[in-house]
Amino acid sequence: MRRAKRMTLALGTVCLVGALAALGVAGCAPQTTQPAEKDAAPAKADATVPTTFLPAVIELEDGTKVQRTPDETVEQNTLDGGYSYFLQSEETIAEAPYNTTFLHANERGCNSCHEDLASTLNNMQWSHVDLSNGYGIQVTVQMCKDCHTFGYGYMANQHSFGSLIHGIHQDTAQDIDCWSCHVGTDPAEGMQLWDEAKFTQLRGIRAVSDIDAQFSYDQDKITPNDALFDFDWLYYDNDFMRHEKTAENAETDQETFDTWTVTLSGAVQNESTRTLPELVDAFGTENVTATLHCTLDSIGGPLIQNCEYTGIPLKKMLDEAGVASDAAALQILSSDGFVEVMDIKKAETTLIGLQVNGETLPWDQGYPAVLVAPGAAAPAWVKEVSDIVVLTEEEAKAYQEWNGWPKENVGAGNSYLDYYAPGSWPFVTDSTQFVNKPSTAIFDFQNGQIIKVGEPYEFIGYATAYDETIAALEFSMDGGISWKRFDTPNVTNAKWVIWHFTYTPQEETAYVLSVRAITDTGRVSDEPMEVMFNAKSAI
Numbered sequence: 227m228r229r230a231k232r233m234t235l236a237l238g239t240v241c242l243v244g245a246l247a248a249l250g251v252a253g254c255a256p257q258t259t260q261p262a263e264k265d266a267a268p269a270k271a272d273a274t275v276p277t278t279f280l281p282a283v284i285e286l287e288d289g290t291k292v293q294r295t296p297d298e299t300v301e302q303n304t305l306d307g308g309y310s311y312f313l314q315s316e317e318t319i320a321e322a323p324y325n326t327t328f329l330h331a332n333e334r335g336c337n338s339c340h341e342d343l344a345s346t347l348n349n350m351q352w353s354h355v356d357l358s359n360g361y362g363i364q365v366t367v368q369m370c371k372d373c374h375t376f377g378y379g380y381m382a383n384q385h386s387f388g389s390l391i392h393g394i395h396q397d398t399a400q401d402i403d404c405w406s407c408h409v410g411t412d413p414a415e416g417m418q419l420w421d422e423a424k425f426t427q428l429r430g431i432r433a434v435s436d437i438d439a440q441f442s443y444d445q446d447k448i449t450p451n452d453a454l455f456d457f458d459w460l461y462y463d464n465d466f467m468r469h470e471k472t473a474e475n476a477e478t479d480q481e482t483f484d485t486w487t488v489t490l491s492g493a494v495q496n497e498s499t500r501t502l503p504e505l506v507d508a509f510g511t512e513n514v515t516a517t518l519h520c521t522l523d524s525i526g527g528p529l530i531q532n533c534e535y536t537g538i539p540l541k542k543m544l545d546e547a548g549v550a551s552d553a554a555a556l557q558i559l560s561s562d563g564f565v566e567v568m569d570i571k572k573a574e575t576t577l578i579g580l581q582v583n584g585e586t587l588p589w590d591q592g593y594p595a596v597l598v599a600p601g602a603a604a605p606a607w608v609k610e611v612s613d614i615v616v617l618t619e620e621e622a623k624a625y626q627e628w629n630g631w632p633k634e635n636v637g638a639g640n641s642y643l644d645y646y647a648p649g650s651w652p653f654v655t656d657s658t659q660f661v662n663k664p665s666t667a668i669f670d671f672q673n674g675q676i677i678k679v680g681e682p683y684e685f686i687g688y689a690t691a692y693d694e695t696i697a698a699l700e701f702s703m704d705g706g707i708s709w710k711r712f713d714t715p716n717v718t719n720a721k722w723v724i725w726h727f728t729y730t731p732q733e734e735t736a737y738v739l740s741v742r743a744i745t746d747t748g749r750v751s752d753e754p755m756e757v758m759f760n761a762k763s764a765i
């Protein structure tokens with residue numbers, strides 16, 4: 227009898243463990259089960275609480291400390307209005323912390339398994355555009371969704387995010403289940419992603435409605451040459467391959483530069499074809515600092531750079547050629563077949579760029595010559611530029627100014643134009659709402675990063691709106707209920723706006739900072755960038 231009973235008990239335990247594992251309780255983030263991490267539990271913890279139920283403090287390779295789940299042993303004041311619930315007192319919270327016991331928050335979301343999503347993407351069996359960056363911009367699941375929802379038609383359909391992610395994880399991840407990535411919310415909400423919904427689920431986040439912060443901005447930050455981006459993936463072959471080089475960092479050769487020609491033709495009095503050295507001789511070079519930003523970048527994404535370029539001034543070339551009075555646009559062609567149309571007005575400050583930050587362009591930046599078009603989106607920055615055709619107003623009507631976005635008169639049975647028609651346009655939710663225009667990012671900050679109570683902390687990021695101009699940055703610390711606006715007068719759309727937001731946390735608790743950008747036409751970022759931080763008296 228006794229033995230039999232024991233057996234049942236033992237079996238019961240096995241079943242429970244099995245069931246917990248199936249529920250994903252085992253998780254795949256090891257931090258709460260390793261002794262080393264237990265020691266790192268917050269000092270405020272009640273000694274009687276099992277450390278496995280405390281939010282883990284994780285030290286990243288660079289020494290940054292993060293705690294992705296808020297402490298709950300503080301007054302309840304949640305982003306969704308601070309309602310009270312059954313675990314109200316400090317005592318009951320200490321016995322069964324809501325965030326970790328019930329939400330299992332430490333082991334949910336992409337970062338609980340993938341410390342850095344950019345490197346995860348780069349280490350896949352399949353190639354993905356490189357999202358690693360020198361800005362400390364964290365790749366988030368929201369960014370994935372921006373592209374896999376609003377990107378080119380084929381991405382949203384064949385490469386739909388849900389199908390891809392379910393498929394990949396089905397194959398490789400043992401210890402996760404639905405709730406590792408999702409939140410089971412009210413019926414109307416369906417299966418939201420944990421990473422998108424977590425700030426409304428977690429307890430222990432302090433809402434601040436009257437933000438007391440310092441704000442400043444400039445346009446000075448230059449992207450160094452080791453942090454330049456390139457897509458080099460989506461359109462044609464890699465740039466270096468077109469020159470029969472085998473590596474991205476292959477040395478550029480003088481002969482390519484010396485023999486490269488740029489042809490200026492179309493609605494001009496004198497058409498011409500000249501080599502780059504001849505163009506430099508004839509028109510000299512000028513410097514311009516400008517932002518190159520890919521229209522396919524996610525909101526707050528890393529596919530952006532702001533550099534000083536040296537190149538031949540296009541305006542001087544056009545003046546010499548004698549542009550027709552009804553000239554309206556420039557069609558810019560590359561030897562790789564890429565073609566772009568932009569408003570001729572932008573030629574005022576445009577260069578045939580030869581150098582970036584004082585160095586010869588590398589292959590992946592368009593060696594030997596790239597069109598540098600301040601205030602125009604990345605598509606106008608045609609690499610390996612070979613031809614510039616001046617279009618009359620009549621001719622220009624047949625094209626849209628690609629420059630990143632649609633115009634009304636596209637389509638008409640031409641496959642190139644149909645492809646880029648408003649309905650299928652990358653990054654538009656409809657023909658007027660651009661997903662990433664304006665965009666803003668947060669530099670060098672990890673979700674859950676621990677900062678010091680009572681000490682000012684400077685958050686830094688960029689804001690840009692391609693051809694439009696940034697008019698203001700807005701910050702919220704109450705989940706978007708109220709926004710604090712800071713205007714950014716006298717900025718140019720040629721360069722990104724770098725914002726500095728300095729906040730001094732007064733309480734030992736978690737906060738969420740949301741930021742969005744506004745343009746001079748009143749456009750508002752489609753979704754804010756959000757980051758949680760934990761203020762503690764000791765780091």
Ligand SMILES: Nc1nc2c(c(=O)[nH]1)N[C@H]1C(S)=C(S)[C@@H](COP(=O)(O)O)O[C@H]1N2
Pocket residue numbers: 455456457458459460461462519520521560561562564590604605606607608609610
């Ligand atoms: N010749 C050429 N220039 C180009 C492109 C291209 O595909 N070919 N892509 C444009 C876009 S949309 C971006 S974001 C940048 C970087 O993209 P890429 O690395 O794919 O060329 O180059 C721009 N200039």
Ligand SMILES: [Mo]
Pocket residue numbers: 457519520521522604605
């Ligand atoms: Mo792009």
